[in-house]
Every structure is written in structure tokens, then in C-alpha cells.
Amino acid sequence: MQNQLSKKEIKLYKKQINLEKIGLEGQKKIKKSKILVIGAGGLGCPVLIYLVSSGIGCIGIIDGDEVENSNLNRQILYTIKDLAKTKVAAAKTNLNKINKECEIIVHSYKLNKYNQIEVISYYDIVIDATDNFITRYIIDEACYRLNKVYIYGAASKFEGQSGVFHYQDGIRYKNLYELKFKMMENQCNTEGIMGITTGYIGISQAIETLKIILGLSKKSRDYVNIYEMIEMIVKKKEIKTRRNRINNILTNNTEKAKKKSLIFKKTINTKKSLIVDLKDRQEFIDKHVKQAINIPMSKLKLQQTTKLLRKYEKTNNIIIYCKSIHKRQVASILLKQQIIKHKIINSKNENLIE
Missing domain, CATH: 3.40.250.10 (Rhodanese-like domain)
Structure with a gap:
């Protein structure tokens, strides 16, 4: 993959290149990056659309599911014509229509403890667009072992959260949820969810990814962002690492x-x-x-x-x-x-x- 920008690409990304914090060198960094998106559903779709549109040079997509009717209200990368197709195949076809210059690698299976290292080792940044705790622990462990940045996102009903893990010795996912056991998966099937919620969180993940690529996030992260869509409230929740955490149940200074x-x-x-x-x-x-x-x-x-x-x-x-x-x-x-x-x-x- 060439890292130099063609005349066509310079014209395409002119508005981005004009930004002082990006410029030609920043756009080259974007093109040079290799990003893995785990999950091509409600979170993964906006992530993929905006990263491909931004000029990422190589994107991997891992998902073992097919497109279903109930996906279409929030998984905006797909249409009725994609029903019954694998999500990774449909995603690649539709993303190529947005940007033919982006190399898209598809992994039509679930991430697990047996393939995690092989898959993740090829990429620079890993974006978690999954909907269950077990896969997140697998991502967390692999990123820790491989020293990869992990962009986290989760959504339910009208709420969501996002964060950056493994960045400059910052917090890990297990610092957010430490107990390892099998939780109930795919909560949106039982709780319900709005497409605008997954769209909002997915876009925030794409923004965090580009900030890391461009070097605009220069400090270690020790928090996650909490979003509430109805009142449009955004707040930061500080997460203490295990080595600094006080061994009591609820933090209280008295x-x-x-x-x-x-x-x-x-x-x-x-x-x-x-x-x-x-x-x-x-x-x-x-x-x-x-x-x-x-x-x-x-x-x-x-x-x-x-x-x-x-x-x-x-x-x-x-x-x-x-x-x-x-x-x-x-x-x-x-x-x-x-x-x-x-x-x-x-x-x-x-x-x-x-």
C-alpha cells in the first residue's frame, strides 16, 4: 500500500487537508493506518462509513453474522438488497462505492481466544463495535499482549459510552468491568435501542480513532465518556486502574x-x-x-x-x-x-x- 497521496486523493480530501491539525502529513498518516473494526452492526456501520470516507488506507472487518431485517433501522451501511448476505461481504461492497482506494479485508467469523492474536496483530488500532462482554475481554487481553490501542464503545436504549484503552499505559477494559464471567449478550434484543444512539457512539469512536492517528490525543486516558441521548448529557467517568484502586467497595472519603x-x-x-x-x-x-x-x-x-x-x-x-x-x-x-x-x-x- 502506497502512503503517498495521488492528485485524486488530494482533491477528494481537500477540506480535511485544509485543516491546520491535519494537512498533507496528517492525511498521509490517515492513509498509512490499518484499522480493525470488530462487529459490523449498529456501532460498526457509522465507524466504517466515516473512517473509509476519511481516507483510511486499510480497514479490516470481522463479523460472522448475516444482514437481517431488524438490522436496517440502525445499521445504516446496509439496504434491503443486502438481506441474507454476510455483513462483511455487504459492507465491503457498499464501502467500495464510497472509497475504492481503501483496502478492505473481511474476516467472516467471530473473534475468539484462538484467533485473536493472529487477527489483531496485523492492525494498528482495534475498534470494539461488539455487543457482548466476553468478546470485549478477548479484545482487551489481545490488545494488552500486542500493545494495541483499543477504541471502546457500547450502547443501549438511549444511552451509550466510549473510551480509549491501552493508550500510553492508560486504563484497560477490565478496569471498567473487572469480574470475568459470562454476561447476558446482545442486550438490544431485549432492551431495545434507537439507531441514533448507535450512530452517535459509533461516530465518537471514529473521532477517537482519527485523533489517535493524528497525534491529537497526547495524554494517557483514565476515563470513559458517558452519553445520554434524551437530555443530550455528556460526562466523563474516571476509571481507576487496579494498582491505584482502593480496596473498598464504594469510594468514600469518610x-x-x-x-x-x-x-x-x-x-x-x-x-x-x-x-x-x-x-x-x-x-x-x-x-x-x-x-x-x-x-x-x-x-x-x-x-x-x-x-x-x-x-x-x-x-x-x-x-x-x-x-x-x-x-x-x-x-x-x-x-x-x-x-x-x-x-x-x-x-x-x-x-x-x-
Whole structure:
């Protein structure tokens, strides 16, 4: 792949080249870059469209799914004519119509622990456009081992978040969600999602990618961006790395809270435990017990939730955690109906109740 710009490319990217922070040298850096987009769905489509339009020289797309009717409202790279085609094949065809100069490499399968190193090692930056926790842990581990920048994004309903991991010894995905276990996947199938949400987050990922390529992000990242579409609120959430994280449950500067946290930590560590936090998703993101997983009340009745808890019941104490007494009681009743052994912990942290 040649890194020099042709006269046609200079004309095509004239508006970008005119920007002081890009120029000819910046456009050459964009063309030289090799980007891997993992997932060609709601997040991946806007990422791919804008990166190809920006002049990226080589883009890899990895996805094992086919285009379905329900994809079309938010996966804007596809049309009705693409139904039943593999997403990577349809994406390549449609992206070539936007920019024939971009080399597009398709990987028509899922990323897993067996192929992660081979696939990711070829690219400079990895963009996570997936919808499940397991794949994100695979991406995180591979990027850590290969020293690759990891551009993260996630969306649900009218909310989303994005971040940059493994940048100049910055935070990792596992610093955001540390507990490794199989979570319920593809939440948009059950919760619903708006196309504008995935579009917004996908564009933010494309912006972060170009900033890294152009050297406009020069500081180590220790936060993720949280987006709320209805009120158009954007805020940064600081993420502490494991080496700097205080070993209590919720960050609190008062001595009283520290003592309670130590009592709580001692109590739960007496046996191997799986803590289930009943908060809504955004509340959980804002503040949660370090070891907890998030299963909102609305998801507790789902068959996949029951299956998950029964699996971990065999090796763990299932602990229900929530500030609301009512929610704790309702959750306990639901689990008793499913004959799932569990304990309840109150918000004051002192006692475990059978």
C-alpha cells in the first residue's frame, strides 16, 4: 500500500487537508493506518462509513453474522438488497462505492481466544463495535499482549459510552468491568435501542480513532465518556486502574464509610461469592460494588438470567445487593421461586441475611 497521496486523493480530501491539525502529513498518516473494526452492526456501520470516507488506507472487518431485517433501522451501511448476505461481504461492497482506494479485508467469523492474536496483530488500532462482554475481554487481553490501542464503545436504549484503552499505559477494559464471567449478550434484543444512539457512539469512536492517528490525543486516558441521548448529557467517568484502586467497595472519603467497607469486604470474602447488584444500568455505571455484576430487576425474571445464576450457584454464594428493601425482597422471592439459593446484603454492609 502506497502512503503517498495521488492528485485524486488530494482533491477528494481537500477540506480535511485544509485543516491546520491535519494537512498533507496528517492525511498521509490517515492513509498509512490499518484499522480493525470488530462487529459490523449498529456501532460498526457509522465507524466504517466515516473512517473509509476519511481516507483510511486499510480497514479490516470481522463479523460472522448475516444482514437481517431488524438490522436496517440502525445499521445504516446496509439496504434491503443486502438481506441474507454476510455483513462483511455487504459492507465491503457498499464501502467500495464510497472509497475504492481503501483496502478492505473481511474476516467472516467471530473473534475468539484462538484467533485473536493472529487477527489483531496485523492492525494498528482495534475498534470494539461488539455487543457482548466476553468478546470485549478477548479484545482487551489481545490488545494488552500486542500493545494495541483499543477504541471502546457500547450502547443501549438511549444511552451509550466510549473510551480509549491501552493508550500510553492508560486504563484497560477490565478496569471498567473487572469480574470475568459470562454476561447476558446482545442486550438490544431485549432492551431495545434507537439507531441514533448507535450512530452517535459509533461516530465518537471514529473521532477517537482519527485523533489517535493524528497525534491529537497526547495524554494517557483514565476515563470513559458517558452519553445520554434524551437530555443530550455528556460526562466523563474516571476509571481507576487496579494498582491505584482502593480496596473498598464504594469510594468514600469518610472514615466511617471506610470502616463499613472493610466489614463488608471481610464478610463477603469468607466464601467465594457472586454479588448481584439490582441497580438500573446507568446507576450501576456511576457507582457500584467492585466485585458486583449488574442484573437490573427487569432482567431478573428472564430465562437466561435464571440459567446464568444456576450455573454460578454451584460454585458461588449468590448475594443480592440493593439499597431498596423492596427490591431486595422482590428479588429474593423471584429467586426462591426458581429454587436458587442466595443471600441478601443490606446497603449498610454489616449483615448477610439468609
